[in-house]
Amino acid sequence: MNAPMKSRRYQDAESEMLDLDALFDRRPDEGIYRVDRSIYTDPAILALEIRHIFEGSWVFICHESQLPNPYDFITTSIGLRPIFVQRDGSGQINAFINACTHRGAQLCRTAQGNRKFHACTYHGWTFDAAGKAIWLQRTEQGYSESFSSDQVALEPVARVENYRGFVFGSLNPDVPSLAEHLGGAAEFIDMLFDQCPEGWTVLPGKTSSIYHGNWKLMLENGGGDGLHPDYAHKSILGVANRKTERAGAIQTMQIDKMHEKVGRQWTFGHGHTGIWFNFPNPEDRPIYQQKERLTQTYGETRATWMTSIFRNLSVYPNLHMLDQMATLIRTFRPISVDKTEITFYCLAPKVESPAERVRRLRQYEEFFMGSGMGTPDDNAEFEYCHEGAKGASSAGKSFISFGLHNRIVGQDETAKTLGIPLESSGLIGYEGCSMSQFDEWLRLMKRATQGATS
Amino acid sequence: MTMPLTFEAFQQLTGVIREQAIALDEQRWDDWQSFYTDDIVFWLPAWVDEHTLTSDPFNEVSMIYFAGKAALSDRVWRFISGTSPASTPLPRTSHLIGSDLVESFTGDHAVVNCRWHTTVVRNGRTWFYAGSCRYTLRLEAGNWRIAERYITLTNDQIETALDIYHL
Ligand SMILES: [Fe+2]
Numbered sequence: 001m002n003a004p005m006k007s008r009r010y011q012d013a014e015s016e017m018l019d020l021d022a023l024f025d026r027r028p029d030e031g032i033y034r035v036d037r038s039i040y041t042d043p044a045i046l047a048l049e050i051r052h053i054f055e056g057s058w059v060f061i062c063h064e065s066q067l068p069n070p071y072d073f074i075t076t077s078i079g080l081r082p083i084f085v086q087r088d089g090s091g092q093i094n095a096f097i098n099a100c101t102h103r104g105a106q107l108c109r110t111a112q113g114n115r116k117f118h119a120c121t122y123h124g125w126t127f128d129a130a131g132k133a134i135w136l137q138r139t140e141q142g143y144s145e146s147f148s149s150d151q152v153a154l155e156p157v158a159r160v161e162n163y164r165g166f167v168f169g170s171l172n173p174d175v176p177s178l179a180e181h182l183g184g185a186a187e188f189i190d191m192l193f194d195q196c197p198e199g200w201t202v203l204p205g206k207t208s209s210i211y212h213g214n215w216k217l218m219l220e221n222g223g224g225d226g227l228h229p230d231y232a233h234k235s236i237l238g239v240a241n242r243k244t245e246r247a248g249a250i251q252t253m254q255i256d257k258m259h260e261k262v263g264r265q266w267t268f269g270h271g272h273t274g275i276w277f278n279f280p281n282p283e284d285r286p287i288y289q290q291k292e293r294l295t296q297t298y299g300e301t302r303a304t305w306m307t308s309i310f311r312n313l314s315v316y317p318n319l320h321m322l323d324q325m326a327t328l329i330r331t332f333r334p335i336s337v338d339k340t341e342i343t344f345y346c347l348a349p350k351v352e353s354p355a356e357r358v359r360r361l362r363q364y365e366e367f368f369m370g371s372g373m374g375t376p377d378d379n380a381e382f383e384y385c386h387e388g389a390k391g392a393s394s395a396g397k398s399f400i401s402f403g404l405h406n407r408i409v410g411q412d413e414t415a416k417t418l419g420i421p422l423e424s425s426g427l428i429g430y431e432g433c434s435m436s437q438f439d440e441w442l443r444l445m446k447r448a449t450q451g452a453t454s
Numbered sequence: 455m456t457m458p459l460t461f462e463a464f465q466q467l468t469g470v471i472r473e474q475a476i477a478l479d480e481q482r483w484d485d486w487q488s489f490y491t492d493d494i495v496f497w498l499p500a501w502v503d504e505h506t507l508t509s510d511p512f513n514e515v516s517m518i519y520f521a522g523k524a525a526l527s528d529r530v531w532r533f534i535s536g537t538s539p540a541s542t543p544l545p546r547t548s549h550l551i552g553s554d555l556v557e558s559f560t561g562d563h564a565v566v567n568c569r570w571h572t573t574v575v576r577n578g579r580t581w582f583y584a585g586s587c588r589y590t591l592r593l594e595a596g597n598w599r600i601a602e603r604y605i606t607l608t609n610d611q612i613e614t615a616l617d618i619y620h621l
Contacts, residue, residue: 110503110504111503111504112503203513203514203515204500204502204508204514204515205499205500205501205502205508205514205515205516205517206500206501206502206515207500207501207515207517207610207612208610208611208612209611209612209613209614210611210612210613210614211614212579212614232539234535234537234538235532235533235535235537235538235541236532236538238531238532238535238537239528239531239532242524242528242531243528246524249524249525341611346515354512354513357512357513358512361511361512361513361514361515361516361519362519362520364515365515365516365517365518365519369500369517369612370517370612370613370614370615370616371498371517371518371612371616371617373529373532373538375615376538376540376541376614376615376616376617377538377539377540379540379614379615380539380540380614380615381539383577383614384539
């Protein structure tokens with residue numbers, strides 16, 4: 001009786017061998033959520049994540065300001081797959097697997113550039129910005145009459161959509177629209193986007209950092225770990241205090257004792273999560289200078305949300321859009337099960353005063369990037385977590401249960417007032433954010449075996 | 455106005471650069487800070503593409519930019535506080551400085567260019583950071599002090615952390 005085995009695809013067999021549900025002890029109503037730490041260390045799990053999460057759903061690929069002109073391109077990746085993203089002559093942004101269809105040589109070989117045609121230097125095959133093969137070597141001699149260059153067009157990223165400057169791609173064509181995928185998470189993007197009528201740009205100077213740990217450690221941290229700053233970031237909170245006594249210093253945004261401020265952690269569904277709280281020193285943010293103008297346009301409540309509230313948005317699986325201690329994009333991808341690459345982009349209004357620009361830059365550099373005084377401490381903790389996870393046993397499940405028993409399913413009062421649809425919410429430190437991420441993880445990972453499509 | 459450089463002055467200038475690097479390796483943080491002027495400008499630009507660095511720290515991203523010794527002391531205070539997981543324990547470092555070239559010398563002001571390579575060992579891993587550095591030095595009360603450090607980092611994909619003890 002091995003006929004059914006034969007017809008089953010390899011990946012289905014692989015996922016069935018792993019009992020994914022058994023990785024979780026999910027009893028939120030009893031205030032209990034535990035995760036088996038092999039989820040961070042098992043290479044078989046990473047292989048499934050690459051296929052079903054990074055290649056199976058929407059992922060963030062770039063900000064549109066990285067492609068200001070027609071025919072600008074950048075090279076990046078979706079999971080482990082190299083891609084290039086290019087604006088075509090009509091202004092539309094497309095993305096392709098960055099490999100010549102002849103023998104697979106990488107086609108775009110620089111971080112960025114501008115060209116109408118991509119000629120492979122290996123054998124000369126040439127493609128246009130729509131991915132069409134427009135020149136091949138000795139076609140009449142080498143290929144039959146039935147051959148058409150359409151057979152060797154570049155492999156496109158099946159879906160590319162832009163939500164207010166944030167460009168996402170999906171290698172899987174069978175996904176809902178980006179707006180549907182983002183759901184309520186889009187509100188946090190709107191609160192950023194609406195701050196400047198001239199639009200946003202990433203500032204020159206892209207940086208990246210490697211940590212030796214699983215990619216989900218970064219995801220969970222930025223997805224709403226409101227429990228770590230007073231501990232992991234104690235040293236920069238100390239620097240922030242030192243600076244308050246220094247006249248003329250560009251101040252650090254105060255984030256100590258978040259839980260004593262007005263704030264919540266939210267889950268939006270599809271694994272998207274957020275954290276927000278009232279800054280005690282909003283006047284130290286560059287955008288605060290715009291508060292009056294924003295109040296006139298959007299009203300007091302929305303202007304306060306834009307200028308004075310720490311907002312952390314995590315868009316599953318690889319984007320953190322932070323409008324808090326600084327304003328930035330943090331995107332990340334697995335290199336291997338125990339190695340992750342994080343890339344940072346400082347976001348700025350295209351038009352802002354020199355004083356605001358400098359304040360923006362210094363606040364960004366002080367905390368973020370591998371050279372800042374915040375990011376390295378997170379990276380180090382991810383590495384210590386990964387090292388600790390190697391000690392996982394059946395009893396060694398992480399206890400990620402803070403604020404579950406008193407969570408609110410659906411909208412809380414604040415979300416109702418703002419009209420933001422929520423999946424759930426909890427107090428600062430609410431670890432239902434991680435649970436929500438893993439719920440999406442399970443949904444995507446099990447999809448292949450269950451035959452569902454979205 | 456450039457003046458002829460004596461061997462003694464050359465030794466003093468490069469000596470300051472070498473000694474501050476040794477102070478980092480030996481974790482003598484007060485000694486290290488004493489080599490810098492109160493108005494020190496410390497700048498490590500980011501890369502834009504394969505061969506372009508950011509050139510305007512007031513409009514573009516730097517990996518590190520600060521002016522004034524207080525900001526330098528903040529950095530030191532943080533990483534020796536015992537509360538920075540990335541710096542507790544601190545790595546072992548080994549700074550190597552070479553290709554020193556005195557670009558200009560006026561008697562109380564000098565610019566020295568060099569290359570640097572730091573081997574880093576921490577938690578069972580070994581890696582390195584390397585690049586160039588342009589030091590602007592000033593004679594203060596008979597001692598050469600570093601007034602500006604412009605650093606480039608050739609391998610800019612940062613392994614976990616990059617702090618001033620790596621540079
Ligand atoms: Fe953090």
